[in-house]
Amino acid sequence: MATINLSINGNKYVVDADPKTPLLWVLRDKLNLSGTKYGCGIAQCGACTILLDGDAVRSCQLAVSVVENKKITTIEGLSENGDHPIQKAWLEYDVPQCGYCQAGQIMSAVSLLERNPKPTDEEIDSAMNGNLCRCGAYVRIKAAIKSASNSI
Amino acid sequence: MTSIKTSLGRRSFLKVSVLSSGGLMLGFNSLLSCTAKTEKEVQALPKEWFELNGYLKIGENGVVSIMSPNPEGGQNVKTSMPMIVAEELDVAWENVIVEQAPLNTAAFSRQFIGGSQAIRQGWKTLRMAGATARQMLREAAAQTWQVSAEEITTAGGVLYHKNSGKSAGYGEMASAAAKIEVPEEVKLKDKKDFKIIGTSQKNVDGKKIVTGKPLFGMDIYREGMLYAMIVHPPAFGMKLKSVDDTAARAMPGIKDIFTVKSMEDDYERLFFDTCTFPEVVAVIGTGTWEVMNAKKELKIEWEPFSEHTISRDAFGQKQTITIPSGLESTATHLSKMAEMKDKQVTVARKDGNPEEAFKNAAQIIERTYTAPFLAHNCMEPMNFFAHVTPEKAELAGPLQKPELTEKTLAARLGMPVEKIDIQMTRLGGGFGRRSYAHFLLEAALISQKVEAPVKLIYSREDDMTSGIYRPAYSATYRAALDEQNNLIAFHVKAGGIPESPLEENRFPAGAVDNYLAEEWTINSNLTTGSFRAPRSNFMGAVEQSFLDEVAEAAGKDPIEFRLELLDRAAKNPVGENNDYDPGRYAGVLQLVREKSDWNSPVTGVHRGVSAYFCHNSYVAQVIDLTLEKDKPVIERVCCAVDCGIVVNPDAATNLAEGAIVDGIGNALFGAMTFKEGVPEKNNFHNYRMIRHGEAPKSIDVHFAQNDLDPTGMGEPTFPPALSALANALYKASGKRYYHQPFMAEIPSEG
Structure with missing residues (x-):
């Protein structure tokens, strides 16, 4: 066990954890930030996507010790009132079906648009391909990303 | 207007209540540490609620809270079902908040997900709940104003009396209305007067989803809560022999390790009590990661089990089911299924004289199709929260059939149903898997x-390797054409492991003079069960591929060929038990023909069509694909649906889009294979799922316009996608696809 300092959504946290614990389980079990989802545990589904210093990463493969003092953003901290352009676009297109994968989809989309504000369809596919949606909301996800892209 | 007899109990289970804290009083929210209300709730929560029946209560400020009785797993019933209540209540949708109802079989009917029946079977009850409350409000206003209730009209949550010019909001009359007796009969709105039904309304949980609020079973947190995981046999056909947990117990954060037997050997199971592994090892600790690590340190011996029987009460029918011993493999399954083609099997339906017709045929087409076991792979792995004390059992989590599970749990715990409380959380996908609740028992x-x-x-590995899989299926079709290319005989011989997918009374039964439908089964110790559009997901996928080939052999356009058969079934049907309406069936084909511009082919665009009837609805689809370096790219899917009245068109469209993507994904990639009883895929690195880049570029969904009561939506849009894809792939490559998943035979996908 080790004492680890984390900076999540602008808040400072001090947690006692095995340094090898994936950030995902620290978020979910220790900090009760359950918006970040467990889907596969091997970085194949994208449900656990968070932003690390602005880049989309899979928190299930990220030991908590290596993210100490880095800027972590989870779905809960994406905006104060759920009004990030991506979140607004998701609501406008009523994207979610079951909704379980959507936090991960949103975080990947946010990272994409920050790097590339006007992505082509192929660039969207490429950036989002690591995020599975079992309900098959892909068409709406793409439409929402394009809409958000036009609004920023 | 239609009149309807009411059957709602008076204030069926809630008491009129004053909210002290301003929070929602009920449900899953109370389990969560950081419940957040939507903006609408924060702004509008009334000081007092008055309950008019179990489905709705009205605040003194006019806000209406409507219960959504069924579990929500992405079908959007949590929005669509309350819309139906709100319609008859005659309130503005903006003034409605929705709550997930608790499991209460006395207050609500059919609280489960399955068979695409929520809207169809809830339709009358939900309308009645709204209409009854509206009538009670009118009575209350009539008594207050000393006028006849018949003279009182409503609109948008306001009561009006034209002659006196009086008016009052529902909130003002709610207190008085709560004292009015429930009317024995109420009038329902004319469908032409619907203001909410038929309009697109946003998912009521949309904001919570996009802001990461805790909605799912996986998100439940309770002070002092422990985390548990299971270890199950590595292969079907095996059971637990011994456990050495010495090393695992010494791992940090581990509280306990023991075996759990979710179903006793002599327990008489209910229909949905399918249980993957009745005995598993449970590891309990202070965090998920700790438990995951300790699992790896367990030393467990497994042993093959012997053939045995289980008894089952399948909705009143007593059954004894034999579970064979042995470690099964996909290669053996395929050869066993292939052998069935030439065996004598059970005749399910026979019209005319098919043997004679085949003898006299000018041309016979025979094709055999197979499809593998499928894992459901819900994005939210199986999970459940439980707090069981001697006094009560409190459970919460994602479940499709809570009202059936409650009985099973009561039997297992030896506790009366009254002491069991099951809260329904949002399901991170169901697709049939969450109909089976052994994980709740565990x-x-x-x-x-x-x-x-x-x-x-x-x-994820436990979820995928202890599946209640979609059965593996095979079907051999034969069609006989005469010299004028008329379809004179049709023969289907279908079966599966362990169930038959045959629907012998579906199209083209009724459209062919000589018809034979036969079925067979092969027993197995793999656990199988419902998967989106059970049986139809295979029959719709292969029958519609076969008909495409028959149409081609007959030299006919595939839509025209189907329409001719449907015309025959309408005008002069063969047999008596045909379970489809040929007119509605033809309707969706005509609609998809028009909307897809079927008659205006485009060079380089390859098109396949399919149409299927299941879950009381009719669906036709046209898939347009192009080839990019031999890789299929799905440009467009055009979908026509006849599901009667569409309650929430954009939500229904979303569901159809998802089903189409799901169908294409499973056709291309879906397969669970086994070797010596071991599932060969255990996570998303080796179980291929459809991803963003493989989804259709566009999907357009068109609904038949009619006034028929609504029917299924979640499932019927799924099966046609598989066959429309197979038919489009044929047009592109000249190759027919008989064996799912097609990926194995598409070089660029392999």
Whole structure:
């Protein structure tokens, strides 16, 4: 066990954890930030996507010790009132079906648009391909990303 | 207007209540540490609620809270079902908040997900709930104003009396209305007067989803809660022999390790009590990661089990089911299924004289199709929260058939149903898998033993390798054409492991003079069960591929060929038990023909069509694909649906889009294979799922316009996608696809 300092959504946290614990389980079990989802545990589904210093990463493969003092953003901290352009676009297109994968989809989309504000369809596919949606909301996800892209 | 007899109990289970804290009083929210209300709720929560029946209550400020009785798993019933209540209540949708109802079989009917029946079977009850409350409000206003209730009209949550010029909001009359007797009969709105039904309304949980609020079973947190996971046999056909947990117990954060038997050997199971592995090892600790690590340190011996029987009460029908011993493999399954083609099997339906017709045929087409076992792979792995004490059992989590599970749990715990409380959380996907609730039993037994609240989580690997899979199927079709290319005989011989997918009374039964439908089964110890559009997901996929080939052999356009058969079935049907309406069937084909511009082919665009009837609805689809370096790219899917009245068109469209993507994904990639009883895929690195880049570029969904009561939506849009894809792939490549998943035979996908 080790004492680890984390900076999540602008808040400072001090947690006692095995340094090898994936950030995902620290978020979910220790900090009760359950918006970040467990889907596969091997970085194949994208449900656990968070932003690390602005880049989309899979928190299930990220030991908590290596993210100490880095800027972590989870779905809960994406905006104060759920009004990030991506979140607004998701609501406008009523994207979610079951909704379980959507936090991960949103975080990947946010990272994409920050790097590339006007992505082509192929660039969207490429950036989002690591995020599975079992309900098959892909068409709406793409439409929402394009809409958000036009609004920023 | 239609009149309807009411059957709602008076204030069926809630008491008129004053909210002290301003929070929602009920449900899952109370389990969560950081419940947040939507903006609408914060702004509008009334000081007092008046309950008019179990489905709705009205605040003194006019805000209406409507219960959504069924579990929500992405079908959007949590929005669509309350819309139906709101319509008859005659309130503005903006003034409605929705709550997930608790499991209460006395107050609500059919609280489960399955068969695409929520809207169809809820339709009358939900309308009645709204209409009854509206009538009570009118009565209350009539008494207050000393006028006849018949003279009182409503609109948008306001009561009006034209002659006196009086008016009052529902909130003002709610207190008085709560004292009015429930009317024995109420009038329902004319469908032409619908203001909410038929309009697109946003998902009521949309904001919570996009802001990451805790909605799912996986998100439940309770002070002092422990985390549990299971270890199950590595192969079907095996059971637990011995456990050495010495090393695992010494791991940090581990509280206990023991075996859990979710179903006793002599327990008479209910229909949905399918249980993957009745005995598993449970590891309990202070965090998921700790438990995951300790699982790896367990030393467990497994042994093959012997053939045995289980008894089952399948909705009143007593059955004894034999579970064979042995470690099964996909290669053996395929050869066993292939052997059935030439065996004598059970005749399910026979019209005319098919043997004679085949003898006289100018041309016979025979094709055999197979499809593998499929894992459901819900994005939210199986999980459940349980807190069982001697006094009560409190459970919460994602479940499709809570009202059936409640009985099973009561039997297992030896506790009356009254002491069991099951809260329904949002389901991170169901697709049939969550109809089977052995994980709930495991959670309850673990909590009982450790005397603490427990959240049981299946790892992705556990979820995928202890599946209740879609059965593997095979079907051989034969069609006989005469010299004028008329279809004179049709023969289907279908079966599966362990169930037959045959629907002998579906199209083209009724459209062919000589018809034979036969079926067979092969027993297995793999656990199987419902998967989106059970049986139809295979029959719709292969029958519509076969008909495409028959149409081609007959030299006919595939839509025209189907329409001719449907015309025959309408005008002069063969047999009496045909379970489809040929007119509605033809309607969706005509609609898809028009909307897809079927008659205006485009060079380089390859098109396949399919149409299927299941779950009371009719669906036709046209898939347009192009080839990019031999790789199929799906440009467009055009979908026509006849599901009667569409309650929430954009939500229904979303569901159809998802089903189409799901169908294409499973056709291309879906397969669970086995070797010596071991599932060969255990996570998303080796179980291929459709991803963003493989989804259609566009999907357009068109609904038949009619006034018929609504029918199924979640399932019927799924099967046609598989066959429309197979037919489009044929047009592109000249190759027919008989064996799912097609990926194996598409070089660029392999």
